[in-house]
Amino acid sequence: MQAPEYDEVVERLKESENPQLSNENSKKEEVEEIKEEKADILTKENIVLDQNFQNKEEAIAKVQEMMEKSGFVGKGYQDGMLQREKEAPTHFGIGLAIPHGTNQTKKEIKKSGLVVITSKKGVNWDGELVKLIIGIAGKGDDHLQILANVANNVNTEEIVNELVENGNKDQIYEILTREEE
Numbered sequence: 001m002q003a004p005e006y007d008e009v010v011e012r013l014k015e016s017e018n019p020q021l022s023n024e025n026s027k028k029e030e031v032e033e034i035k036e037e038k039a040d041i042l043t044k045e046n047i048v049l050d051q052n053f054q055n056k057e058e059a060i061a062k063v064q065e066m067m068e069k070s071g072f073v074g075k076g077y078q079d080g081m082l083q084r085e086k087e088a089p090t091h092f093g094i095g096l097a098i099p100h101g102t103n104q105t106k107k108e109i110k111k112s113g114l115v116v117i118t119s120k121k122g123v124n125w126d127g128e129l130v131k132l133i134i135g136i137a138g139k140g141d142d143h144l145q146i147l148a149n150v151a152n153n154v155n156t157e158e159i160v161n162e163l164v165e166n167g168n169k170d171q172i173y174e175i176l177t178r179e180e181e
Contacts, residue, residue, distance in 0.1 A: 063135035072113035080105025
């Protein structure tokens with residue numbers, strides 16, 4: 001019998017008789033689910049290039065606007081990002097700032113997400129010239145995982161400069177979503 005229905009039934013029987021095969025399929029489905037979740041954290045629409053800001057507060061307002069529009073956070077998250085800057089500035093000395101809220105504003109996070117802004121001119125961030133801004137909202141423990149991933153993938157001034165000066169949305173997306181090696 002060469003009917004497609006027959007092939008489908010045979011395949012299902014093989015899977016039910018072979019738990020390892022069935023387990024492999026469920027693992028593949030799990031991996032796909034994780035990839036989909038990660039794809040939702042950063043989209044190319046949430047990458048904006050060559051913006052100009054007068055100061056870090058203006059840049060943080062843009063981060064808030066983008067995060068709120070994407071459904072990542074509520075209105076109060078911006079206050080948390082500004083408070084975080086007072087407690088511990090989020091620039092890293094390589095032209096990178098990663099503004100994020102405080103524990104008190106976690107309730108404002110609706111879902112995990114990232115927004116990315118480049119600025120060839122740069123913005124004064126407490127005396128540091130920042131050219132790459134990656135805003136983070138992490139639901140639950142996602143916050144630390146997202147920070148670790150960003151830190152692993154954007155860890156030198158050379159990478160920051162390359163992304164800002166020559167990067168396009170596709171390149172920035174690829175670098176920020178690649179898996180740790």
